Amino acid sequence: MVGCSGSMPGPASAASSYLVQADGVAADGDTDAGAARPWNVLLDLGSGAFGPLQTLTAPNRLDAVLLSHLHPDHCADVTALAVWLRYGPGSPGPRVVVVGPEGTGQRLAELSIMTAQEIAETFDVRTVRDGETLTIGPLVVTAHEVRHPVTAFAFRITGPDGAVLTYTGDTDACAGVEAAAAGADLLLSEAAFTDGVDEVRGIHLTGRRAGELAVAADVRRLVLTHLQPWADPERIRRDAAAVYAGPITMAAPAAVYEVSTVS
Numbered sequence: 001m002v003g004c005s006g007s008m009p010g011p012a013s014a015a016s017s018y019l020v021q022a023d024g025v026a027a028d029g030d031t032d033a034g035a036a037r038p039w040n041v042l043l044d045l046g047s048g049a050f051g052p053l054q055t056l057t058a059p060n061r062l063d064a065v066l067l068s069h070l071h072p073d074h075c076a077d078v079t080a081l082a083v084w085l086r087y088g089p090g091s092p093g094p095r096v097v098v099v100g101p102e103g104t105g106q107r108l109a110e111l112s113i114m115t116a117q118e119i120a121e122t123f124d125v126r127t128v129r130d131g132e133t134l135t136i137g138p139l140v141v142t143a144h145e146v147r148h149p150v151t152a153f154a155f156r157i158t159g160p161d162g163a164v165l166t167y168t169g170d171t172d173a174c175a176g177v178e179a180a181a182a183g184a185d186l187l188l189s190e191a192a193f194t195d196g197v198d199e200v201r202g203i204h205l206t207g208r209r210a211g212e213l214a215v216a217a218d219v220r221r222l223v224l225t226h227l228q229p230w231a232d233p234e235r236i237r238r239d240a241a242a243v244y245a246g247p248i249t250m251a252a253p254a255a256v257y258e259v260s261t262v263s
């Protein structure tokens with residue numbers, strides 16, 4: 001976990017960002033093609049997350065950044081990564097793959113001081129649509145469109161040993177997120193809203209709705225994240241546990257989870 005605060009950075013955590021690491025081999029175009037090496041793929045890079053990211057990996061060692069959607073709490077710090085890649089140690093290196101919805105390149109240019117041309121020189125921006133699958137080193141990633149006020153995806157990520165991690169991004173309950181999570185070994189689910197408090201629909205899950213998703217998708221483990229700084233984590237965990245009997249933990253900065261097909 002790089003950052004897990006919902007909607008904005010909180011006093012103890014940056015906004016959304018999760019580092020996925022998997023063993024693979026260097027790609028064909030690399031200088032060390034075919035050699036074993038770990039791959040580093042980021043899920044979102046929201047406001048404030050570029051700071052703690054540097055405690056986990058050198059930013060120029062990232063292979064890809066997957067953006068669930070283009071709200072600032074999920075993508076704002078890609079602009080900091082752009083500056084690092086252009087002017088920091090080892091620059092300019094190879095372009096970093098950035099995967100996101102239609103309009104990702106333009107959004108990053110608007111958020112940064114860079115032109116669309118400079119963004120294109122820094123990032124290999126790939127837009128995805130609902131149901132599209134792409135391979136990033138040892139990881140197979142499928143984007144499932146979910147229910148949020150802007151185009152947003154949940155990512156289903158299958159590792160080299162077949163273990164499945166699903167990240168909901170931001171969503172209310174919907175068929176898309178359920179398909180993304182089906183049978184996942186670990187479901188990293190947002191639970192931004194509080195049952196009985198936030199009645200508006202079409203934006204976020206609650207503890208209870210995250211628990212219902214975990215039950216419907218029959219996942220093996222649930223990690224709740226994206227709680228807003230004013231939320232009560234214990235209440236949200238209890239609401240999820242009222243419907244889902246499997247293991248539930250609350251995401252925390254610097255927490256590490258091993259995603260595996262065995263307990």
Ligand SMILES: [Zn+2]
Pocket residue numbers: 069071148170
């Ligand atoms: Zn959002």
